[in-house]
Amino acid sequence: MMDELELLKRDWQKNDKKLPQLSFDEIYKMIWKKSSSIVKWIFLISIIEFLVPHLLYFLPSMSKNLAVWKDLGLGNFLLISNVVQYTVVLFFIFQFYKRYKEISTLDNAKKLLSNILKTRKTVKYYVIFCLSLIFISFIVMAVGIYLNEDPMAAMGYSYQPENISREQLKTTLIATVVVLGIVVTLVMGCIYFLLYGILLKKLKKNYKELKDMDI
Structure with missing residues (x-):
């Protein structure tokens, strides 16, 4: 089904006086309301x-995960990353x-066109920051495992698997964390695409509508 705004815009562009004509301002107001x-x-x-991740902190599993970071000697990184995350995310929310x-x-x-472009760029930078922070967190955890003498104990496991050396175990853990980081980053990228990608696509369409009206 053709978009209602597209039909109205076509009516506005027609020269047939028998058809009701919409003014530029009327179509602009529709695009403005949709963009807003x-x-x-x-x-x-x-x-x-x-807000949602902060609600998850009340879960016992989250407390255990935080303890693992500290036991791996990554407590300072966790603190710094939280400060950076809060600062940057709150900045983007304000934007x-x-x-x-x-x-x-x-x-x-014309100002609406400019603001739509600014909004789309801001969202893209926000998504890039969030995905980068997720992946970097996994990389830092992998480094923490590499530097820890007994990563299994730090992660809450007291046994040592048979037929595998400690170095081989470290390598396996590091590889697992890196692969998991890639998977989680890709999954979160898909979620961000669903959350923001569809909205950005609509904003892009509104931008194109305004440009096509020869502003």
């Missing part, structure tokens, strides 16, 4: 995404809110 709603959803999703407020009060088509 999309940016609002981006802002709300970023807040939910920020999403700022973009939403700007779009909500715009009355200029």
Whole structure:
């Protein structure tokens, strides 16, 4: 089914006086409202995404995972990464809110075009940062395993598998963590695509609609 806005835009472009014509301002207002709603959803999703992991901290398994990081000697990295994460994520959330407020009060088509571009770039940078932080965390854990004399004990396992040396065990653990990091990063990338990719695609469509109106 053809998009309603596309039909209205075609009506606006027609020269047939028998058909009801829509003004540029009327079509602009429709695109503006759609864009404002999309940016609002981006802002709300970023807040939910920020809050949900903190709720998981109440789970016993999360407490155990935090203890593993400390036992591997990565407590300082965990602290620094949390500070960086909070600072950068809160900065991006503020930027999403700022973009939403700007779009909500715009009355200029060219400014709307510029704001849509800024929003799309901000979301892309946000996704790149989040995925990079996830992957780097796994790499740092792999380094922690390599530097630890007894990574199995640090990870809460008291037994030593037979027929395998400690170095071979370290290599296996490191490889497992790196592969797991790649898989988790790819899975999170797919989730981010679903959360933000669809919204960005709609914003891109709105941008194209405005450009096609010869602004």
